[in-house]
Amino acid sequence: MREAAAHAPLRLRSLRWRLLAAVCAAVLLLWLLTGWLSYTQAQHEAEELMDGNLAQSGRLLLALLRDNEADLRELAGRLATVRGAADNIYEPPLEFQIGRADGSILARSEAAPHLPVLGVTGYRDIVREDTAWRVLNVASQDGRYRVQVAQSIALRDRAALEVASHTVLPLALLSPVLIVLIYLSVLRALRPLDRLAGEISARNPDNLAPIPVQQVPTEALPLVGAINRLLQRVARTLDNERRFTADAAHELRTPLAALKVHTQVARLCREDAAREHALRQLEHGVDRVSRLVEQLLRLARLDPLNTLPDPGAVSLHALVDHTLEALRQSTPAAAQRITHTLSPDTPAVAGDADLLQIALRNLLDNALRYSPAEAAIQVAVEDHGQAVDLVVADNGPGVPPDALARLGERFFRVTGTVEGSGLGLAIVARIMALHGGRLALSNRPQGGLRAALCGLKRAAADCARPLSPHAAARAAGGRQSGH
Amino acid sequence: MRILLVEDDPLLGDGIRAGLSLAGYAVDWVHDGGPALAALASHQYDACVLDLGLPGQDGIAVLQALRRRGDLTPVLVLTARDTQADKIGGLDAGADDYLTKPFDLGELQARIRALLRRAGGQAQPVLSHRDVTLDPASKRVTRAGREVALSAREFALLEALMRHPQHIRSRAQLEDSLYAWGEEAGSNTVEVYIHHLRKKLGADFIRTVRGLGYQLGADR
Numbered sequence: 158m159r160e161a162a163a164h165a166p167l168r169l170r171s172l173r174w175r176l177l178a179a180v181c182a183a184v185l186l187l188w189l190l191t192g193w194l195s196y197t198q199a200q201h202e203a204e205e206l207m208d209g210n211l212a213q214s215g216r217l218l219l220a221l222l223r224d225n226e227a228d229l230r231e232l233a234g235r236l237a238t239v240r241g242a243a244d245n246i247y248e249p250p251l252e253f254q255i256g257r258a259d260g261s262i263l264a265r266s267e268a269a270p271h272l273p274v275l276g277v278t279g280y281r282d283i284v285r286e287d288t289a290w291r292v293l294n295v296a297s298q299d300g301r302y303r304v305q306v307a308q309s310i311a312l313r314d315r316a317a318l319e320v321a322s323h324t325v326l327p328l329a330l331l332s333p334v335l336i337v338l339i340y341l342s343v344l345r346a347l348r349p350l351d352r353l354a355g356e357i358s359a360r361n362p363d364n365l366a367p368i369p370v371q372q373v374p375t376e377a378l379p380l381v382g383a384i385n386r387l388l389q390r391v392a393r394t395l396d397n398e399r400r401f402t403a404d405a406a407h408e409l410r411t412p413l414a415a416l417k418v419h420t421q422v423a424r425l426c427r428e429d430a431a432r433e434h435a436l437r438q439l440e441h442g443v444d445r446v447s448r449l450v451e452q453l454l455r456l457a458r459l460d461p462l463n464t465l466p467d468p469g470a471v472s473l474h475a476l477v478d479h480t481l482e483a484l485r486q487s488t489p490a491a492a493q494r495i496t497h498t499l500s501p502d503t504p505a506v507a508g509d510a511d512l513l514q515i516a517l518r519n520l521l522d523n524a525l526r527y528s529p530a531e532a533a534i535q536v537a538v539e540d541h542g543q544a545v546d547l548v549v550a551d552n553g554p555g556v557p558p559d560a561l562a563r564l565g566e567r568f569f570r571v572t573g574t575v576e577g578s579g580l581g582l583a584i585v586a587r588i589m590a591l592h593g594g595r596l597a598l599s600n601r602p603q604g605g606l607r608a609a610l611c612g613l614k615r616a617a618a619d620c621a622r623p624l625s626p627h628a629a630a631r632a633a634g635g636r637q638s639g640h
Numbered sequence: 641m642r643i644l645l646v647e648d649d650p651l652l653g654d655g656i657r658a659g660l661s662l663a664g665y666a667v668d669w670v671h672d673g674g675p676a677l678a679a680l681a682s683h684q685y686d687a688c689v690l691d692l693g694l695p696g697q698d699g700i701a702v703l704q705a706l707r708r709r710g711d712l713t714p715v716l717v718l719t720a721r722d723t724q725a726d727k728i729g730g731l732d733a734g735a736d737d738y739l740t741k742p743f744d745l746g747e748l749q750a751r752i753r754a755l756l757r758r759a760g761g762q763a764q765p766v767l768s769h770r771d772v773t774l775d776p777a778s779k780r781v782t783r784a785g786r787e788v789a790l791s792a793r794e795f796a797l798l799e800a801l802m803r804h805p806q807h808i809r810s811r812a813q814l815e816d817s818l819y820a821w822g823e824e825a826g827s828n829t830v831e832v833y834i835h836h837l838r839k840k841l842g843a844d845f846i847r848t849v850r851g852l853g854y855q856l857g858a859d860r
Contacts (some may be wrong), residue, residue, distance in 0.1 A: 371733045403721050407693040410720035416743035418655030419746035425662050435658060442651050571695065576650065 172350070176343050178532055181336055188332055191345060192325045199321035207249070207313050208280060208291070211306050214251050215295040218304045222255060222297065226263070229255065233264035249312045254305040258296075258491070274303045349374045353381070365392040383579065404568035408579050412449065416442045451547065452580040456567070460588045465509040470616035473547060474503045476510065480517045491525045498534035504538075506545050508592050513610070516588040516596075519581040520549040520608045526577065528553025544594075545613045552605040556598070564598050585610070624638040641756060642666040642686040642817045645746060646676040646702070647718070648695050652741075656689065659745045660752070664779065664792050664799075666820040673697025677705055684816060685713050686803075687755050689748075692719035692730065700733045706736035714755035720742070751775055760803040767802040769856050772841055774802050788840050793818055797833045799848065801856055810853035 188290075221232065236253070238417045254265040256274035270285040270292070278294045289310035296303055353373060367385040370378060419442060423435035477497050485492040506513075527549040539546040556564060560571045565586040568579040585608075587597040594612030601607045643665045647653035657667045668683070670676045673694050680688065688809050691698030703715060717735040719726065727738050736758070753776045757765060767774040771784045779795060781788045790798065800817045801809060811830050818830070834846055834854060844857045 403693075403726075406720035406722070408720075410741040411652050411693070415649065415652035415655050416654075416745060417742045418652065418659050418745050422655060422658045422662060425659075425745075431658065435655070438651060438654055445651065 173343055173347050173431050174428045175416070176347075177340060180339050180343070184335060184339065185332070188328060193327055195324045195328070196321040199324045200317040203317035203320040204313065207308060207316065208293075211280075211291065211293045212295075213309060214253070214305050215293050215306045218253060218255060218306070219295060219297050219302065222302050222304070229263045233266070236264075236266065246317045247316060249308050249316070252290075252307045252309075256303045256305075258303060260302055262304075265301075269305075270307055272305060272307075276305075291438070350377060353377060357384070365389075365395070402581065403566060406568075408568045408570070409451070412442055416446065434514045437453065449580070452578050452584060455585055456580060456587065459512075459584065459591070460590055465512070465591055467509050467511065468507060469510065470505040471508050471510045471513055472503070472505045473538055473545070473613075474499045474501050476513055476517060477547075480514055480521065481536075483518070484521060488525075493519060493530065494530075495534045495536065496524065499536070499538055504540065505616040506543055508613060509588075512588045513613075515551070516585045516610055517547065519585050520610070523577075523581055523608070524549055524551040524553070524606070527551075527571070539609075543615055544611075545615055546597075547610040547613060548607060549609070550601060550605060550607045552601075552603070555600040555604060555606050558600070561598055561600065565596055582608075641686045641803075642668070642683070642820070643685075643752065644676065644685045644713075645681055646671075646673070646688065646694070647691045648672060648693070649691070652691075656748070659748065659846075660689075661820075663749045664796050665752070666796070666816075666818055666823070671695075673699065673702040676702055680706060680711055680713060681709075684813070686759070686817065687714045687716065687752055689716050689718055689752070690735075692717055692721065700730065703733045703735060706828075708730065712759075714759045716748075716751055716755060721798060732784075736765065741836050750777065756803065761801075764827045767799070769802055769805055770842075772845065772860060774799060783841055790837075790840065792831075794833050794836055794840075796812070797830070798837055798841075805856045808849050808852045808855045814854065 176629035218236075222229075225232065233255075236251070250266075250268065252266045253260055254269050254272070254274050256262045259276075260273060260275045262274055270283070270288065270290050272285065272292065274282065274294075276294050278296055281289050281292045281294075283625045290307045292305060292315060293309050294305050296305065326488050349372065353368070356368065365388050367388060368381050370381055370385075373381050416439060419435045419439040423432050423439060426432040426435060465633045477499050481492060481495060481497070484495070521536075523536065524532075528534070532549045532551050532553045534549065539548055539551070556571055560569075563569045564571070565582045567583040570577055570579040582596065582598075589596045589610055590613075592610075592613060594610065594614075595612040597607075597609040599607050641737075645653060645660070646669050647656060647669065648671050651671055653671070657669050660667045660675050668679060670679055671694075673696055676688075676690070679685075685823055690699050690702060694702070699717065699719070706713070706715070710761060714736045715734065715740060716728045716737045718739050718741065719730065720741045722740040728740055728822070736755055739748060746802070753765070756776070757763075765775070765777060767776070772788075773782050774795075775781075776799060781790050781795065781798065790833055796818055797814060800814055814830050818833075834848075838846055842857075847857045849855055
């Protein structure tokens with residue numbers, strides 16, 4: 158797409174040039190049409206004028222003829238002197254023949270075409286000896302005389318051409334002025350677009366404020382509107398990106414800083430008890446960083462997946478049972494706070510048993526960690542027919558509403574006083590996305606947080622597979638307790 | 641010297657507190673912005689170490705609130721954000737210094753010493769009065785060129801007095817700079833340490849201002 162645009166001729170892509178070309182072509186076409194019409198009109202008028210001349214000359218000759226037959230020979234000679242100037246096309250030489258009704262010629266001009274003087278009266282175009290003539294025959298009223306006058310058509314055409322071109326010429330001379338005027342108007346009309354382009358290109362990447370629409374021409378408003386919406390989206394994305402980087406830096410560097418400080422404290426301490434404490438903290442810090450790395454790797458493995466690695470029918474009852482069993486083995490006291498209401502005939506869902514177990518375990522860990530030690534945690538299934546939700550609810554303090562929306566974001570944590578990586582819920586959200594569902598978090602009206610694996614699809618056949626030993630092992634060992 | 645530590649991470653906070661205590665500072669530790677502002681309002685701290693990534697109120701907001709109410713306590717900002725813009729933003733919000741995680745404990749201590757020195761208006765890193773010198777970095781005190789052995793508390797008390805040679809410090813103020821929260825001070829511990837210091841540095845090195853407190857003896 159961009160390649161093609163880059164190779165298209167510049168002038169076709171420029172609105173200015175397209176507008177100019179279109180307007181100029183239309184103006185020139187109109188100009189040609191007008192020119193041609195004026196030209197033919199002028200030619201026609203000139204011919205009629207010259208025809209009138211011919212008729213006048215013919216009737217003048219007839220009038221001279223009457224009662225002057227004796228002087229005819231002399232007349233011919235005298236008439237020869239009224240021939241017009243050869244270089245003036247508006248005074249064409251008068252060629253004539255004068256004859257009687259019987260066809261005998263009484264007088265003629267020297268260059269007149271040799272034509273029988275008897276013929277139909279009126280105008281005729283005749284070619285004689287390679288010359289075209291416009292001929293008019295007239296007869297006297299008594300019928301005794303005939304007069305034939307002729308004009309060379311070549312001369313007549315030249316005159317007509319001259320007249321016609323004089324009417325068209327001013328139009329032709331004015332057309333460059335017209336084109337310049339068009340060019341300037343187009344430039345002026347498109348100036349707001351140039352200004353707009355200048356404003357946008359002068360921006361630095363940090364300035365993502367919307368483009369002001371007050372001075373934008375109506376035609377460009379949709380474009381500017383679209384650009385403003387895009388700017389808004391980019392600003393939001395950039396904002397999220399910055400927040401993510403800041404959160405990630407905090408979550409990754411804080412435990413490292415703690416490791417370093419405790420190491421140095423251990424080295425500087427002179428008292429055994431304090432050194433022992435620092436070393437214990439150091440070990441604890443290493444555990445924390447290991448967990449963080451584990452979760453990062455888990456996310457990294459989940460991220461490129463488009464489909465579930467091992468889809469099948471998963472019994473929710475077995476899933477909850479196994480997860481709680483694993484929890485009981487690692488932290489018996491904490492596991493006692495968890496109750497569930499699932500019966501063995503709870504529907505099976507389509508999914509990856511290992512991943513669902515990780516998701517449930519993360520929700521339970523969060524509930525245990527972020528609610529007070531006496532808070533109770535309930536696991537339940539909500540059946541919506543085709544879709545099934547697996548819900549973990551606690552009666553702890555819940556989550557501030559503004560933090561609720563960000564809760565699934567990577568490295569985001571609501572409170573820093575409890576240790577965590579800020580990745581647990583991001584992993585759950587990713588697992589649910591792979592299952593075509595979502596992680597739904599809300600504060601319960603009666604207090605506490607409700608976290609739901611939402612939109613799990615009911616398995617096609619109700620033949621739930623038992624969890625693989627591998628999955629159970631991972632649930633038990635994946636998240637060590639005691640942190 | 642009493643320092644307020646504002647750090648939400650339990651592991652890092654514990655480490656910093658231990659590290660600063662090793663250097664002889666009395667450290668009070670709070671986990672969030674609100675308690676930090678309350679602590680700064682109720683106690684006179686010589687310096688504050690403030691983490692920017694706090695859960696509730698952001699560290700920058702704490703800093704701005706602190707400066708807005710005219711509090712001049714030197715603040716060293718501790719943060720994971722290391723871009724130029726972050727540093728400039730932090731300093732402009734009122735921080736006196738900036739340290740990026742992970743950091744060296746020695747550097748943290750040195751920067752706090754520099755903050756204390758600037759706040760006390762001293763150009764020299766080593767404090768001296770009469771023939772006694774006190775080096776906050778090496779924790780050594782000499783009298784007429786010979787080293788004097790002091791306990792950590794004695795050193796802290798002497799440092800508090802030598803930071804502001806003209807000031808009269810009350811017993812309560814001196815106690816404040818010796819003990820963090822939760823550390824019980826005996827009813828006459830300050831008097832005991834003063835007594836020890838006078839024995840080691842000369843009877844008239846520290847003067848008792850009746851009814852007010854203590855002050856370094858006049859320069860000879």
